Amino acid sequence: MRSAALPYSTCAYCQSLLLRDGLELQDIGKVAVLPPDVSPIQLGTSLRVEGLTLTVVGRVRWGWDNGSWNEWLLDAGDGSERWLGEAMGAFMLTAARADLRELPMIQGFATGGEIAVGARLTVEGITLVAIDRKEARCLGSEGELPFPTLPGRSMTNIDFRGPNREAVSLQRDARGASVWLGYYSDLASLAPANLRTIEGWSIPRELTR
Amino acid sequence: MNAVRNIACPNCGGALEVRAAGFSVNLACAYCGSLLDVSRPEVVLIEAHDKAAKGFRLAPGARGTLFDVEWETVGALRRRDLGYSWEEYLLFNPYAGYRWLVLSDREWQFGTMLLDLPEGNDDTVSWRGERFTRDGDASTSETTAVLGEFYWRVRAGDTVEAMLYERGDTVLSREGGGGEVNWTQLVPVEDDVIAQAFGLGRLKAHRAVREPSPSSGSSSSTANDLPTMFGLACAAIVALLLAMVLISGPVERASASIDAPFAATREGVRIGTLTVRRPWQFVTVTARGTDFDNRWVDLDYSLVDRATGQSMDGYGIVEHYSGRDSDGSWTEGSRKGTTLLGRVPRGTYDLYVDASAHGWPSDPSPQISGWSSLPETVTVSIEAETGSLPWGNWWTAAVLLFAFPCIAVWRQYREENGR
Numbered sequence: 101m102r103s104a105a106l107p108y109s110t111c112a113y114c115q116s117l118l119l120r121d122g123l124e125l126q127d128i129g130k131v132a133v134l135p136p137d138v139s140p141i142q143l144g145t146s147l148r149v150e151g152l153t154l155t156v157v158g159r160v161r162w163g164w165d166n167g168s169w170n171e172w173l174l175d176a177g178d179g180s181e182r183w184l185g186e187a188m189g190a191f192m193l194t195a196a197r198a199d200l201r202e203l204p205m206i207q208g209f210a211t212g213g214e215i216a217v218g219a220r221l222t223v224e225g226i227t228l229v230a231i232d233r234k235e236a237r238c239l240g241s242e243g244e245l246p247f248p249t250l251p252g253r254s255m256t257n258i259d260f261r262g263p264n265r266e267a268v269s270l271q272r273d274a275r276g277a278s279v280w281l282g283y284y285s286d287l288a289s290l291a292p293a294n295l296r297t298i299e300g301w302s303i304p305r306e307l308t309r
Numbered sequence: 310m311n312a313v314r315n316i317a318c319p320n321c322g323g324a325l326e327v328r329a330a331g332f333s334v335n336l337a338c339a340y341c342g343s344l345l346d347v348s349r350p351e352v353v354l355i356e357a358h359d360k361a362a363k364g365f366r367l368a369p370g371a372r373g374t375l376f377d378v379e380w381e382t383v384g385a386l387r388r389r390d391l392g393y394s395w396e397e398y399l400l401f402n403p404y405a406g407y408r409w410l411v412l413s414d415r416e417w418q419f420g421t422m423l424l425d426l427p428e429g430n431d432d433t434v435s436w437r438g439e440r441f442t443r444d445g446d447a448s449t450s451e452t453t454a455v456l457g458e459f460y461w462r463v464r465a466g467d468t469v470e471a472m473l474y475e476r477g478d479t480v481l482s483r484e485g486g487g488g489e490v491n492w493t494q495l496v497p498v499e500d501d502v503i504a505q506a507f508g509l510g511r512l513k514a515h516r517a518v519r520e521p522s523p524s525s526g527s528s529s530s531t532a533n534d535l536p537t538m539f540g541l542a543c544a545a546i547v548a549l550l551l552a553m554v555l556i557s558g559p560v561e562r563a564s565a566s567i568d569a570p571f572a573a574t575r576e577g578v579r580i581g582t583l584t585v586r587r588p589w590q591f592v593t594v595t596a597r598g599t600d601f602d603n604r605w606v607d608l609d610y611s612l613v614d615r616a617t618g619q620s621m622d623g624y625g626i627v628e629h630y631s632g633r634d635s636d637g638s639w640t641e642g643s644r645k646g647t648t649l650l651g652r653v654p655r656g657t658y659d660l661y662v663d664a665s666a667h668g669w670p671s672d673p674s675p676q677i678s679g680w681s682s683l684p685e686t687v688t689v690s691i692e693a694e695t696g697s698l699p700w701g702n703w704w705t706a707a708v709l710l711f712a713f714p715c716i717a718v719w720r721q722y723r724e725e726n727g728r
Contacts, residue, residue, distance in 0.1 A: 135350050137331020138312050138403040166462050167334040167348050188460045189332060189406025190424065265424045284424040287404060298312045298403050304378050307404050 106158070106173075106244040117241075117248055129250045132240035134161055139186060140287060140307075141172050142296035143243045147184070149193065149290055152176050156184070158243030162236040162257070173245060181246060183280065184290075185269070191290065192259075192267045194282030200268075201279055209258070209270055210277035221260050221268060223281065228260035228268050247275065312403065318343060319354045328370070328383045329401045333458035337362065337384075339369065344455070344464055356464065362387065362454035366412055366509065367398050369457035373506030375419060375498065378405050382507075384457035390450040390471075392717050394534070399459060407460065410503070411495060415512045417503050418480065418495040426492055427474070427481055434474050434481065436494075441474035441481050448472075535721075538714035546707050553698050558587035560696040568686035569606045569664035571672045580660040580691050583612075585653050592650040593697040594660065598627045598689045599644065603670075605629075606687050609663040610648060614656045621658075623648045627689055630669055649699060660693045 109118045110131050119126040147154040158173035169187035176182055185192035200206060200223060209215050219230040234257045241249035255273035261284070262268075269280040288306045295303055314330035317323065323340035327333055327347050334348040335355070342358035365385040372381045384399035395413035409420030427436035432443050452467040474481045480495040504511045563581025583592065594610050605628035612621040628642035666687040673685055 135331065136314050138329060139331060140404045163348070167460065168331065170331075187332075189329075189401070190422075261426070263426050263428055286406065286424070295404065300312050301403055302379070304402070304404050306377075 106246055108245040108248055110158075110241050110243060110245070110249070112242065117250060119248070128248060131249050132238075132251050134159075134240040134242060135168075137161075137170070138298055139170055140292075140295045140298065140303075141170070141184065141186060142294070144294050145172075145296070146293045147174070147193075147290040148293075152178075154182060154184075156243075158241065158245045160241045160245065160249050161239040162234075162255075163239040164234040164236045168239055173243065182282075191285050191287060192269070192282060193285055193290065194267060194269055194280035197279050197281040200281065201277065206270060206277065206279055209272060215258050215270070223266075223268060226262050226264075226266050228262040228266055231259055231261045233258045314347075316345075316347065316352045318345065319352055320345075320357045326370070327458060328381055329403075329458060329460065332401075332460045333383070334460060335455075335463050336458040337455040337463075339456065342456075347458065362456040365396060365398075365456060367410065367507060371507050373503070373508070375400075375408075375502070375506050378402055380405075380408060382410075382457070384455075384459045384463070386452050386456075386463065387454035388450045388452050390448040392720060394453070399457070409493060409495075410498075415500065417498040417500060419498045420482070420493045420495045423481075423492040423494055426490075427483075431472070436481060436492075439476055441476045441479075444473045444475045444480070446472075535714060535717060538717065539711075542710040542714055545710050546703075549703060549706055553703060556587075557698050558585075558590045558696045560694060561586075562692060562694045563660060564690065564692040566688055566690040567662055567664045568688050569608075569666040570686050571666045571668060574663050574665040576663045578662050578664070580662055580693055582657060582659055583693055583695050584657045585655050585695055588655055589652050590695050591697045591699055592653045592658075592693060592695050594623060594625060594648045594650070594691060594693045596625050596627050596646045596648075596689050596691050597644060598629070598687055601629060601644070601687045603630050603632075604666055604668055604687055605642070606664055606666045606689050608646070608648075608689065608691075610650070611661045611663075612650060612653065612658045612693075613661060614654075614658055616656055621650055621653060623650050649697070649701065651699065653695075660691075662691055664689060 107120050109120065111118060115130045115133060116127045117129050117131050119128050141156055143156055143159070145156045154174040154176050156172045157175045160171045162169055162171065169185060172184040172186065174182040174184055181196045183194050185194065201210060205215065205219070205221055215230055215233065217230050217233055221228050221230070236255055236257055238249050238251065238253040253273070255271050258270045260268040265284045267282050267284050271278050271280070292307055295307060314327040316325050316327060318325055318338040318341060320343035321338060321341035323338055325336065325338060327336060334346065336345045336347045337343070338345060339361055342361040343354060344356040344358070346353040346355050367382045367385060369382055369385060372379060374380070380400035380402055382398050383401045386397045388395060388397060395411060398410040400408040400410060407422070411418040411420060425437070427434035427441065429435055434441050447470060449468050449470055452463065452465055455463055455465050469484050472483045478497050482493045482495055484491050484493070500512045503509065561583055563583050565580045567575060567578045569575060592612060596608055598606060605626060608625040610623040610625060625646045625648040627644050627646045629640065629644050630642050631638065631640040
């Protein structure tokens with residue numbers, strides 16, 4: 101239990117999802133067993149970006165019609181909520197930007213409106229294009245999490261991409277809408293440490309620090 | 310933890326490995342070629358096939374170190390656009406993600422998908438401060454064969470719009486349409502390097518040297534396919550001829566001549582008897598006239614089966630015209646006419662001919678002919694033959710077989726000289 105701010109935790113042994121309520125722990129159900137994958141990230145992996153050390157404390161795996169992806173919850177020690185999205189061998193590092201919910205397009209999305217692929221969104225002078233829209237459902241989780249990850253949880257995710265790796269992600273679920281701002285990156289640029297050891301593979305030199 | 314997920318092909322039962330578990334969504338079975346959905350814990354058959362794609366230079370599972378990183382080949386695609394065909398290999402390293410190897414015209418390119426997108430218009434784009442200019446026109450390419458696993462829903466028949474931009478020997482490829490556009494940077498890699506990295510034999514030296522390269526894109530492979538194309542066409546046409554000779558069967562002939570009257574039809578002249586000794590044979594009927602001019606003779610053939618009385622009919626013509634106009638003298642038509650009767654079943658046949666002659670521009674009158682007592686006729690000799698070869702079919706096949714390589718040569722010539 102590293103972070104008292106995160107109310108949900110997945111038991112690594114019995115897949116129970118535990119809700120922390122003061123000093124009480126409440127078992128609120130079982131999460132799905134995570135399907136096997138060859139992600140280089142694991143709970144405890146740390147990243148060093150912009151002078152911050154970000155430690156992976158939780159993971160949610162989302163599935164959609166044509167695949168699945170990982171979202172790794174990062175603890176920066178400053179109470180901010182950051183995620184490392186991992187799909188197709190590439191990464192997207194984002195932080196919550198509640199203030200962007202004021203943008204008209206996002207306000208519309210938050211109240212159930214649609215955003216088509218190809219739509220343009222301007223944030224801080226940078227124009228981003230919506231490159232995909234997915235209806236996703238939770239496939240499983242591990243570690244500590246800010247929301248319950250029971251089977252059946254679903255969300256709408258729209259990814260925007262800017263000309264120079266800029267990324268904006270909009271998510272909408274039963275709780276409402278959230279806005280995530282960040283950038284696409286390869287793993288090496290995130291200066292990772294404590295990567296997962298994968299049988300049959302050696303960690304490239306550029307990824308060790 | 311084991312990096313490989315073991316599954317069984319639901320179509321053929323073959324034992325398969327998912328090498329990029331969690332990323333791969335489609336897998337084409339190495340044994341039967343069936344397309345499988347491996348995105349979920351349960352493997353689902355998307356499309357059953359009974360033959361795996363073959364002939365790829367790198368097999369799924371092949372590993373090699375390029376640019377200091379070890380890569381495992383996880384997927385292989387064959388793609389083509391109008392006239393060109395090339396191979397694309399998906400490389401994977403769990404720590405470094407995905408890369409591409411493109412093998413086109415015996416040249417390799419290493420591809421990295423871009424996260425920072427080039428900006429510009431259809432003719433030039435800039436990327437990381439450098440200008441790239443368009444190479445060739447936009448083209449649509451189609452995936453024709455799939456082997457191994459992919460992180461998207463690949464299948465044979467997929468098409469994608471592509472445009473290439475180049476600067477020096479670096480190529481930026483823009484693929485996609487609609488909302489999602491993917492940019493890939495392609496840099497050349499020597500075949501020696503690939504061969505050494507993946508433990509392969511070297512590709513044969515170029516027979517046709519292409520310097521400077523007329524279209525050094527990821528999707529050009531022209532010169533060195535041509536000898537193969539012509540060779541295959543030649544082999545096919547010779548094989549077809551041999552097959553025709555083999556199945557044509559024994560030859561039997563019958564011949565006679567017929568005097569065709571004007572303004573009337575001479576009917577039912579028997580030419581002779583033919584026996585078809587194979588289940589099916591071709592019969593050709595050749596008509597020859599001599600020395601007539603500005604005349605034509607219509608010939609109706611009936612090949613009558615003695616056993617059943619059923620008749621197979623054909624039509625022939627011999628014609629010859631001449632004259633003189635502002636361009637000088639001219640002749641037209643042929644005094645010889647060949648008619649092919651196909652699929653004549655085994656049996657004994659009598660060939661009968663009806664013939665009528667015609668004059669051009671009008672039938673000759675007895676006065677002009679000079680023999681008022683004898684009606685003028687045109688004599689046509691008829692020869693029928695079993696076991697003949699359908700030369701028309703053969704020539705059609707030849708034209709069709711050589712048309713494609715010839716178009717390719719023409720396109721290449723135009724590319725080399727036209728730009």
